[in-house]
Amino acid sequence: MFRMLQRVLIVVCVLALAFSSVACNRTSKESTIKIGALWPLTGSQAAVGQEAKRGLEMAVKQINDSGGLLGKKVELVLEDDKSDPGAGVTAINKLLTVDKIKFFVGGYSSTVMSAVLERIKAANANVIAVVNGTTSSQVEQSLGKEKWLFKLYPYDYHYQSSNISFLKTVDPRPSKVAIVYEDALFGTTQGKFAKEFLQEAGFNVVAFEPFKSGTPDLSPLLTRIKNTGADMLFWIGYFGDCILLVKQSKEIDFNPKLFVGSTVWVGMPEFVNGLGKSAEYVIGIDLWTPDVQYPASSAYPSAFPSTKDWVKSYTDLYKQEPNHWSLVNYIAVEAIAQSIKKAKTTEFNAVESALRSLKANTPMGELSFRPSKFGGTQGFTDMVVFQWQDGKRVLVYPPSVATGKLKYPTPAWNKR
Amino acid sequence: MSSLAQATVNGLLAGGFYALLALGLTFAFGVMRIINFAHGELVMLGSYTTFVLFTRFGVDPFISLMLVIPLLGIVGALLQRYMIEPVLEAPHLNQILLTVGISTVMANSALMGFGGNFYSVSTAYSDAVVRLGSVSFGLIRFIACLVGLLLTVGLHVILQRTDLGRRLRAVSQSLRAARVVGIDVRRTFVTAFVISAILGGVAGVLSVMIMYVHPSIGFSFIIKVFAIVVLGGLGSVPGALIGALSMGLLESYVATYVSNGSGWAEALAFLVLMLFLVVRPKGLFGTE
Numbered sequence: 001m002f003r004m005l006q007r008v009l010i011v012v013c014v015l016a017l018a019f020s021s022v023a024c025n026r027t028s029k030e031s032t033i034k035i036g037a038l039w040p041l042t043g044s045q046a047a048v049g050q051e052a053k054r055g056l057e058m059a060v061k062q063i064n065d066s067g068g069l070l071g072k073k074v075e076l077v078l079e080d081d082k083s084d085p086g087a088g089v090t091a092i093n094k095l096l097t098v099d100k101i102k103f104f105v106g107g108y109s110s111t112v113m114s115a116v117l118e119r120i121k122a123a124n125a126n127v128i129a130v131v132n133g134t135t136s137s138q139v140e141q142s143l144g145k146e147k148w149l150f151k152l153y154p155y156d157y158h159y160q161s162s163n164i165s166f167l168k169t170v171d172p173r174p175s176k177v178a179i180v181y182e183d184a185l186f187g188t189t190q191g192k193f194a195k196e197f198l199q200e201a202g203f204n205v206v207a208f209e210p211f212k213s214g215t216p217d218l219s220p221l222l223t224r225i226k227n228t229g230a231d232m233l234f235w236i237g238y239f240g241d242c243i244l245l246v247k248q249s250k251e252i253d254f255n256p257k258l259f260v261g262s263t264v265w266v267g268m269p270e271f272v273n274g275l276g277k278s279a280e281y282v283i284g285i286d287l288w289t290p291d292v293q294y295p296a297s298s299a300y301p302s303a304f305p306s307t308k309d310w311v312k313s314y315t316d317l318y319k320q321e322p323n324h325w326s327l328v329n330y331i332a333v334e335a336i337a338q339s340i341k342k343a344k345t346t347e348f349n350a351v352e353s354a355l356r357s358l359k360a361n362t363p364m365g366e367l368s369f370r371p372s373k374f375g376g377t378q379g380f381t382d383m384v385v386f387q388w389q390d391g392k393r394v395l396v397y398p399p400s401v402a403t404g405k406l407k408y409p410t411p412a413w414n415k416r
Numbered sequence: 417m418s419s420l421a422q423a424t425v426n427g428l429l430a431g432g433f434y435a436l437l438a439l440g441l442t443f444a445f446g447v448m449r450i451i452n453f454a455h456g457e458l459v460m461l462g463s464y465t466t467f468v469l470f471t472r473f474g475v476d477p478f479i480s481l482m483l484v485i486p487l488l489g490i491v492g493a494l495l496q497r498y499m500i501e502p503v504l505e506a507p508h509l510n511q512i513l514l515t516v517g518i519s520t521v522m523a524n525s526a527l528m529g530f531g532g533n534f535y536s537v538s539t540a541y542s543d544a545v546v547r548l549g550s551v552s553f554g555l556i557r558f559i560a561c562l563v564g565l566l567l568t569v570g571l572h573v574i575l576q577r578t579d580l581g582r583r584l585r586a587v588s589q590s591l592r593a594a595r596v597v598g599i600d601v602r603r604t605f606v607t608a609f610v611i612s613a614i615l616g617g618v619a620g621v622l623s624v625m626i627m628y629v630h631p632s633i634g635f636s637f638i639i640k641v642f643a644i645v646v647l648g649g650l651g652s653v654p655g656a657l658i659g660a661l662s663m664g665l666l667e668s669y670v671a672t673y674v675s676n677g678s679g680w681a682e683a684l685a686f687l688v689l690m691l692f693l694v695v696r697p698k699g700l701f702g703t704e
Contacts, residue, residue: 046527047532214636220671274535
């Protein structure tokens with residue numbers, strides 16, 4: 001009996017496989033314009049990849065619903081890099097040789113993307129890459145000058161310069177700053193720029209300490225920081241680290257005047273859900289939040305609606321609040337699509353120059369590609385700074401997007 | 417001086433939490449001679465259950481223990497009966513591959529079910545703070561440490577003083593001899609694994625309040641816990657507690673008093689692990 005069941009199952013599996021490959025062949029014979037994308041869909045950074053996926057699919061749906069491109073449908077070929085450089089290179093090889101993509105969008109981790117972009121360069125396949133993650137400026141230093149590379153997402157120095165121009169407006173200034181950063185590539189490069197910019201701005205940095213991301217206990221580090229008498233805690237870390245740094249500051253009664261998480265993780269709804277009242281007064285930085293309001297593009301009203309309309313279509317579709325990872329992917333695909341439309345061809349040089357001259361108001365603010373610090377071509381550069389007040393993100397900087405005033409100084413834990 | 421007291425308290429509390437995480441792993445090894453690399457995922461399962469009960473139904477995390485304990489017991493029994501048991505007499509490599517496989521399946525199922533987000537449970541008391549003079553610490557961390565201590569003592573008593581304990585020790589010493597004297601080996605193993613899984617679940621209930629949960633948290637736990645268990649002596653229950661407390665204190669002192677110490681603290685765990693593997697492979701309290 002069991003034997004027979006086993007055999008039936010095997011036959012079913014083989015048939016399923018056969019049919020799925022037939023189905024694959026059929027779609028590849030159809031003429032579509034393929035856009036390859038690479039995000040961590042599984043593994044520890046999967047939340048980012050899943051959010052990116054929603055933005056990518058939303059853009060492709062928008063383009064295809066409004067008639068496609070040059071009479072063809074757009075097809076998204078999304079691969080999983082598993083947050084691993086090896087898996088990333090395998091995936092990009094597949095995209096370049098099997099799918100023969102001409103347009104690429106991705107990806108999250110600087111380590112993975114360094115390897116992936118080097119591979120695209122080596123393939124010399126006339127692929128236009130819109131990079132909408134990857135904060136490490138080492139990538140810009142080694143590959144920024146490549147003609148095919150369009151960097152949409154800000155680099156580490158953009159993050160820190162935005163945040164520090166905000167800190168310069170805090171009055172009176174905190175007198176002793178402690179910087180703690182996670183000790184992998186993300187934290188060390190951001191930490192270096194943060195320290196440099198803070199010192200340039202005249203802040204007194206009394207501690208500059210690394211920690212291991214994901215460690216279950218940060219109280220020893222915070223005890224060390226507390227001993228320095230720091231009155232501002234400035235950190236660069238991943239989501240779990242942000243939760244622990246705030247929670248454990250309360251546990252050991254460490255009371256700086258400012259809690260500044262110089263990382264987008266502080267803005268996640270799970271941050272305030274996980275911390276409850278302790279999240280109050282904490283400051284974070286983001287490329288974009290749904291509270292920012294930008295008008296629709298006059299040139300591309302259906303591709304780039306106003307922030308409010310875009311957020312509405314996203315929430316209607318996915319029944320949750322978007323964050324910048326979906327939007328920045330949506331914009332990357334639309335930017336490529338609108339450039340193809342303008343160029344009236346998918347030929348590399350024509351699309352490349354159309355993308356280079358693209359100017360549009362997007363739901364994330366004004367977009368155009370300009371030269372940047374280390375010779376790269378950069379899309380977005382400015383971040384927004386917010387503070388958690390009564391369980392909501394209140395934008396406090398820059399003044400043009402602010403939705404409220406900074407609450408400062410942060411009261412001591414036992415006075416809240 | 418005050419910072420020394422604070423650093424010691426930090427270290428002890430971290431150690432107590434580590435002990436809680438390590439207990440189930442070392443216990444399963446002590447009885448069955450199998451390293452369960454999926455133990456971190458059992459902790460994760462406890463955490464997600466607590467999280468879901470709390471956010472969907474408003475169940476207090478400590479009350480959710482009433483569901484977490486039977487749930488993990490059932491999962492433990494099923495895992496033992498249908499997964500572990502067939503490989504118990506297979507080479508160690510096969511057992512390791514199997515438990516690593518279980519761990520991967522569980523982590524990826526969590527990813528599919530819950531997405532990659534980090535979740536934490538925040539109750540009215542979960543960030544309560546206890547202040548004693550110049551020293552202060554989190555209430556839940558203190559409770560977790562206490563639970564870790566109590567469970568260690570309880571488990572030790574069960575092993576040394578009860579009939580079940582004698583059976584458990586007998587099967588761990590010699591399978592054949594245990595069978596000869598009429599011990600139901602299979603049932604004893606299921607009991608052992610059920611206890612181990614429940615210990616993991618209890619750790620999960622506390623860790624989702626202390627820290628957070630996400631699909632790959634099991635992996636990050638297992639690495640540190642493995643170092644602790646080797647330090648204390650694989651399979652030794654009191655050894656796990658001593659190993660955990662030493663590790664907690666060591667990390668705390670280094671991170672508090674050495675510049676860039678937090679970056680080093682993690683490396684330290686593995687330095688200790690390597691040192692013990694070379695110099696004293698049986699650990700502090702190990703028997704072989």
